[in-house]
Amino acid sequence: MTAPILQVKNLGMSFGGIRALDELDLEVNSGEIVALIGPNGAGKTTFFNCVTGIYQPTQGDVMLNPPSRSSIRLNNLKPNQVAEKGMARTFQNIRLFQNMTVLENVMIGRHCRTKSFILGAILRNKATREEEYQTIEKSYHILQKMGLEKQANDLASNLSYGAQRRLEIGRALATEPFLLLLDEPAAGMNPQETAELIELINKLQQEGQSILLIEHDMKLVMELSHRIYVMDYGRRIAVGTPEQIRNNPVVIKAYLGEAADA
Ligand SMILES: Nc1ncnc2c1ncn2[C@@H]1O[C@H](COP(=O)(O)OP(=O)(O)OP(=O)(O)O)[C@@H](O)[C@H]1O
Ligand SMILES: [Mg+2]
Structure with a gap:
């Protein structure tokens, strides 16, 4: 069996007293589309920032395993070095x-x-x-x-x-990139633009591109993802196929909790 293209173990990040990421494990296999979802402030963008060298995580390991090459530890690398090693990203706020x-x-x-x-x-x-x-x-x-x-x-x-x-x-x-990270690619798009984006991401995957995406648009997440990780308060609360996540009571509670607080 080949190693996952991205292997994150026990990732932790604190901002002063705030524990933004807590013992987070996540893997992306070669050729997969994986989604990272969760309520606002769950720590999704912080996860991207920690694995792409924008923040140095306070604990944990970030390994990139490019196909047929030796593993690369990404901890302590700068953002441009992470891109050179083969992981590229987009930003929640267009840059x-x-x-x-x-x-x-x-x-x-x-x-x-x-x-x-x-x-x-x-x-x-x-x-x-x-x-x-x-x-x-x-x-x-x-x-x-x-x-x-x-x-x-x-x-x-x-x-x-x-x-x-x-x-x-x-x-x-x-x-x-061996792995493409997308932070809310559909944010602010109209339904037509979102439909085109779904088609584009599908096409990239069919060409062999591995993708990890953060997204609030559940139609996009459910249509595209092979697997979904769900975060809340910096922790992983569930992982599974779209079908498993849709019916997971812990996930439903996390989202309903957000709606009730709003
Ligand atoms: N540079 C920082 N300094 C202090 N706190 C931060 C910093 N970056 C993020 N946080 C805090 O970490 C937590 C997680 O934020 P993050 O932006 O990762 O959430 P998110 O899941 O991406 O949310 P959203 O869906 O709204 O984009 C929040 O409580 C946020 O205020
Ligand atoms: Mg975010």
């Missing part, structure tokens, strides 16, 4: 370079897979030009996949909200 074009935003994502150094860029030697050409070509290919090729030369700020979210996914994909 694009608004004053750059759609194409340039994806090209920046490819930066960690290119070799040219500053000197090469200044001298513009053959190798640098060749690499630049390939970067543009690969970035266009990603834009086609995202359905954004017609807007390649528009400023990112001119895209609709749904298109900006797709561009963020494109930028993450440009790093050629």
Whole structure:
């Protein structure tokens, strides 16, 4: 049996007195779509921040096991190093370079897979030009996949909200990740945009992309996920298939509790 592509054990994170993550275990197998759900403030984004080097967890292990390669311990790496090792993410609040074009935003994502150094860029030697050409070509290919090729030369700020979210996914994909992390990809989307997003994520999975996503849109979660982890107050309260999670009384209570408090 091959090791899970992401293996997180006993993850803990404290902010002063707040225990945002507590003894959290989570695994993503190669080719899987896994969802991480839970009420607001459960610790989902903190989990992403701890496994992608934005925060250093106070305890636990984060292992990436790329297929046919040796395992990589991600603890203590910086966000750019985590991306280099093969895990890319999008953010709950869109983080694009608004004053750059759609194409340039994806090209920046490819930066960690290119070799040219500053000197090469200044001298513009053959190798640098060749690499630049390939970067543009690969970035266009990603834009086609995202359905954004017609807007390649528009400023990112001119895209609709749904298109900006797709561009963020494109930028993450440009790093050629073994595992793609999406933090609320459907947030703020209208039903049509969400339906297109479901189709896109499905297509990526069919191409072999492993995906871990945080999402409040239960239609998307139930339609796409192979397995679902449920968090509440920094702890894992359930894990299972969509069917098992839908009928789990502990999960229902966590969500109803949130509704009752609202
Ligand atoms: N940098 C920080 N400093 C202090 N507390 C933080 C910090 N980041 C997160 N927290 C706290 O950790 C807890 C979990 O927050 P987190 O953003 O991970 O929740 P979430 O599950 O992503 O919620 P949502 O669904 O609303 O995005 C919250 O109590 C939050 O206030
Ligand atoms: Mg969040």
